Amino acid sequence: MADAASPSRHWRTTLIASTRRPRQEFHSLAPSIHRGSTVVFDRLADAVDDWQQTDRYTYGLYGTPTVLELGLRIAELEGARHTFLAPGGQAALALVYLAYCRTGAHVLLPANVYTPNLEIGRDLLTGLGVEIETYDPSIGAGIGARIRVDTALVWCESPGSITMEVPDVPAIVAAAHARGVAVALDNTYAAGVLFDAFAHGVDVSVQALTKYVGGHSDLLLGSISVRDEAAYARVGTAHRVLGMAVSPDDCGQALRGLTTLGVRLAHLERSTLQIAEWLRGRPEVATVLHPAFPECPGHATWRRDFTGSASVFSIVLADEWTAERVARLVDALRLFRIGFSWGGVTSLVMAYQGSSRIDARLRDRLVRLNVGLEEPADLIADLQQALERA
Ligand SMILES: Cc1ncc(COP(=O)(O)O)c(C=O)c1O
CATH class of the missing domain: 3.40.640.10 (Type I PLP-dependent aspartate aminotransferase-like (Major domain))
Structure with missing residues (x-):
């Protein structure tokens, strides 16, 4: 089959060197996704190798x-x-x-x-x-x-x-x-x-x-x-x-994530503080390590230097908690999913029982939580049932 615009060209060439283009300017609110390795130039003189x-x-x-x-x-x-x-x-x-x-x-x-x-x-x-x-x-x-x-x-x-x-x-x-x-x-x-x-x-x-x-x-x-x-x-x-x-x-x-970062951070800060505050009142919990709480090392520095807090914090369970009991607590959680990351919409939990980053006296009893966008009352109910079952 010949190319209608350029009858002498084979269609295989047209597949690569098409002359048809939609209008180029597209004023969308969504970011344009430009993929590409090779950039082409109109003249050799324009082909300056400038990595910056x-x-x-x-x-x-x-x-x-x-x-x-x-x-x-x-x-x-x-x-x-x-x-x-x-x-x-x-x-x-x-x-x-x-x-x-x-x-x-x-x-x-x-x-x-x-x-x-x-x-x-x-x-x-x-x-x-x-x-x-x-x-x-x-x-x-x-x-x-x-x-x-x-x-x-x-x-x-x-x-x-x-x-x-x-x-x-x-x-x-x-x-x-x-x-x-x-x-x-x-x-x-x-x-x-x-x-x-x-x-x-x-x-x-x-x-x-x-x-x-x-x-x-x-x-x-x-x-x-x-x-x-x-x-x-x-x-x-x-x-x-x-x-x-x-x-x-x-x-x-x-x-896209940047456009909702403000509302997500504000919501996460409120929910996280509410949950951390609830945990602070529980007899099973010895310490809540959240920068906004005075018992967190460096709290005064946080107050001086930060404009807010985020969604991740840790709890240290009371002295009598063994590594096995902590594992039962983590396994009993339903809404808090067991995962290594943080900052997303799903609440997460992780115990780092072998980690040398944690003081050996706390290692077995420390649990990190990442609060997501679920309703805080439901997350508290999840923590409550897991504490009771463990
Ligand atoms: C404090 C901190 N820095 C850096 C990273 C690494 O990020 P990524 O998973 O994108 O490689 C992580 C990931 O968990 C982290 O927690």
Whole structure:
């Protein structure tokens, strides 16, 4: 069959080089999903290899309009110089190490840090001559005494995502910057909005967008926001050479997630406080580790530095609770599903009985909860029946 517009062309050519196009401008409220690896140019002179894509697109690996839109939106929210995207929160954490560490570098990270973050150093970078050491998350300005001439990076996580301690990030930043050392923060709990990382001096703010920005447990994505040119140059180079491509479809989901982040966070904060307050009154519960409660380590820092709280917190059951009884409690829950993540619409529960992140005295008795969008009264009834059955 011949091509009607170009009779000499074979239809197989028309399949690739069609001349029919719908009108291009489409003013929709929904984000446009631009997929694509190859970008084509009208003239060879336009084909400038500019990975930063500041005034032209060059190659899909460096971002399509959808990917760049998400980066710009996160940068706007966090007040960042720029936001790079990674295929997950863990990839974003790894990128920061690779941006700042060379053979011989020393890295400090809090003892309660997200375990896979520690594992990047322990299981990969130590083999490349990088030394990692942990510090007590309540160290504050005391971090100064732990910084060495070869220290390249200090990590913070606020709050610790299982044990919930809130570190004094500004004090850590002041001590690190006084010695010319950069500070990176896992800012996932704050969703980039409840804690202003850059106003508090941090150089690099990482989020697992998987959690609150995605918000529906259906995508994996990470962001790395940088404060200034120096951080931009380091992180940008690592991002480019590692080829950290992200899916435009996932970015479209995250852009949609951003539009409802405000209402979700407000609702989650209220429900979580209501449930945490109820648990605080239960005889089975020894401590509720929620940053908004005075008994949570770092509560005063949280009050000073944060504008709100999120949906994840932990409880420590009373002394007489054994690991087996805690497992019975977790297994008896119906609405709280057993799962490792947080920040979505479904309430989740997890007990980390083997985790070295948790003080050995609490390890067997600590249970982390993530509150979702179910009605709080139903979640309380679920906790009540499970406490009674366990
Ligand atoms: C505090 C924290 N940071 C980073 C991550 C990693 O995110 P992702 O699952 O997107 O790799 C997680 C995931 O659980 C997390 O809890």
